Amino acid sequence: MTSAPSPLRIWVVSDGRTGIENQGLGLVEAISRQRAVDLSVKRIGWRGGFGRLPWWLNPAPLRLLAPGSEIAPPWPDIWIAVGRATLPLSLRMRRWSQGRTMVVQLQDPRAPPSAFDLVIPPKHDRMRGDNVFPILGSPHRVTPERLAADHARFAAQLSALPRPRVAVLIGGKSKAFDISPERAAALAHEIELPVTQDGGSVMVTFSRRTPEAAQAILAARLRHLPGMVWDGSGDNPYFAFLAAADYILVTEESTNMAAEAASTGKPVFVLKMEGESLKFRLFHEELERLGAARPFGGAFHSWTYPPLAETDRAASEVLRRYDNRA
Template identity: 80%
Template sequence: MESPVNALPASPLRVWVVSDGRAGIENQGLGLAEALGALRPIALSVKRIGWRGQMGALPWWLNPAPLRALAPGADIAPPWPDIWIAAGRATLPLSLRMRRWSKGQTFVVQLQDPRVPAGAFDLVIPPKHDRLQGENVVPIVGAPHRVTPARLAADYARFEDQLALLPRPRVAVLIGGKSKAFGLSAERAAAMAHEIELPVAQEGGSVMVTFSRRTPDDAKALLSARLRHLPGLIWDGEGDNPYFAFLAAADYVLVTEESTNMTTEAASTGKPVFILKMEGESLKFRLYHEELERLGAARPFGGAFHSWTYEPLAETERAAAEVLRRFDDRAGNG
């Protein structure tokens, strides 16, 4: 029997990616949608939602008429999509009603742990370290993302003039910032800069540094000042972000421990990934990092670089294949 993920439908599947527009959240949905598009023709629409007044701060059950409560510009209206991919707490008032609104025609996928019964959706795709289980739950290592060999190659080509002549080893340094469990003070940033600077200088290598929107200004300034004397490139936030190009050019990747997105993306390259310690502790993140170590993808950074090989993570592709399999089973196409 022909595999359902390769059976071409008569017309593209209409796929919506719905979020509050935050890049880290939206990119998870886009990553899954793009992986679907690699298996099947899709017509993709990106929907960024907001709520009027204080509705966005309320629990989903206190938003009884969400279509009327949406802020202008959300564009959530029929005809409904074939596949709805949503991520983030803000989408719950809509996701929980989509199957009823579409009379069961829309296949509803919710990313992350929605913290409501998983049976309210057709499929929930949480990170494995959230320890969520159920018949319609497909846990994955980390989070869906947009890193593919083609994307890395294309972005490297855009920045090749700035990166090709950097001395090896080239070290991509991906710095996140404050989260519920972790922090990055100026003191920790100074220590981190020292930990990075010494082995890069000893090996005659270079750094490629990028910061997230969550990086505190003082930590960003301190890391930039301490690493600026090394060969390399430090993205200052102006112009196009060379993040994917850095991953493509890197021999090693350093990434702060609080970011599921960045560690998963780094581990999808097949390159050695080292986890940079921040301030704080989290059982969930410890389980996540232990899983990455078990898979051979990442190790704690101990102040020195070394190489190893592993099978690049392909969890986004696995999740996309499972979405299509279940979509086809429900439609009777399996």
């Protein structure tokens, strides 16, 4: 009788920001659906101003880590790192582990892909290479099981809401986009009219990047509608909103929220913000080509499409390459 293989020891390494860390956790959770995993989450920081410097100006990263950054051997089987802060470590991990650790970097590292075993960037970054595996959007933690569990937790607040139920996912300021008070007021009007006409309800959530003035305007102008406007206190109903929604509205600056929404198989409408970006236009065009999303034109309509499963696809690629190394 053969014994079961040992779990894969996987580290998820990031600077601890929730949106960044969740990309790595989502990928590991997808791997764990195919293989036993022993997960460790590593949150790092840098002493002084070294976290703001380019990776090539950090000459001794292990000595310059801030207290609490527990990066030390024994090294994992698979190192999954997310974000610029991890690069001084990721770029040396293969040498430190003498090639035993498979180094996976999420997002575009702005460093030679050959320095890693696998890079998983968004498709719209247009990276190419033998060890580059682009996906639409970013890895995430949305699964039917998670949606069902969170929907059950918020059933008392959501089950009686009139249909259609519209999840409204508001992001905020980024390098390419912004949401001024004027645009926030216009968005509120664009959302309010069809919800009122259809006799539906709203489920509104904001991100940490939503400007305070824009959040206040949207909350004030949508709160009179049937539904729920999350004010940031208590448990986050984000996954429950996705589960309960008939339609999902998402602002155009967030690839994460759009990819998560498209994994539900529900109609996704993209809300226009202030600003332009070629990368984001390519991303939304790909979502449209796959039938997942359309620009919001002030009215709701239904369609169907296969839910996006990019995180599971990336997990399969990690395991395929890991097995080939062995």
